[in-house]
């Protein structure tokens with residue numbers, strides 16, 4: 001079992017920022033999660049996008065490559081934002097990064113066509129998720145789309161082996177009793193790195209409660225993501241231990 005980091009999220013990301021830097025897929029979820037979550041954004045050509053918890057900008061850069069007109073990337077970690085800015089210093093693309101918390105968005109009402117959250121809501125408690133989603137609803141344009149992905153809430157109940165590429169140290173397998181509690185974990189990379197991550201466990205219904213209470217009323221699109229044949233064909237020994245298991249939950253919903 002891994003030791004608790006005993007630090008807040010901001011410290012963890014400030015301390016490990018450089019390990020997150022990558023120009024091509026590296027961590028497990030770069031293969032099994034991010035591409036499919038980005039696909040849920042649909043055609044983003046010429047659209048204005050907000051990337052919540054952008055980290056060192058991997059998702060923001062992917063959004064520009066997919067045709068977004070502009071991306072605002074925000075993150076609570078100063079180190080992550082410094083690294084993201086470093087990559088964009090030649091200002092070849094229209095990305096702007098700033099340090100801020102996703103619970104208070106420094107943008108006017110109805111600003112963005114798309115708001116994306118790649119593995120950031122697993123760092124928020126239920127009441128914080130509600131605050132943030134209300135903000136997201138406010139800054140989204142009418143009919144704009146909110147897309148996010150998190151570790152699948154069922155994953156830690158199904159898999160509890162710390163010698164595998166994705167792991168959360170759940171004390172019990174309690175799906176309900178673990179609600180709104182923070183767990184430490186890690187995700188492995190193909191280059192051998194282990195990235196520390198956290199998960200504030202929420203039930204699937206918590207996400208839908210927060211979306212509804214924030215004002216979202218349309219029917220969401222949901223994807224439960226895991227290892228695909230293409231991953232096994234690429235590097236079977238890396239992906240096989242978590243094959244046939246729900247790794248990530250992705251949700252897209254229109255304002």
Ligand SMILES: C[S@@+](CC[C@H](N)C(=O)[O-])C[C@H]1O[C@@H](n2cnc3c(N)ncnc32)[C@H](O)[C@@H]1O
Nearest residue numbers: 013053054055058075076077101102118119123
């Ligand atoms: C797992 S990393 C994902 C980074 C990036 N989205 C990606 O896909 O590579 C989670 C990021 O969320 C940020 N984060 C966590 N809580 C946050 C909050 N309340 N507001 C803004 N960023 C936050 C962390 O600093 C970290 O950079």
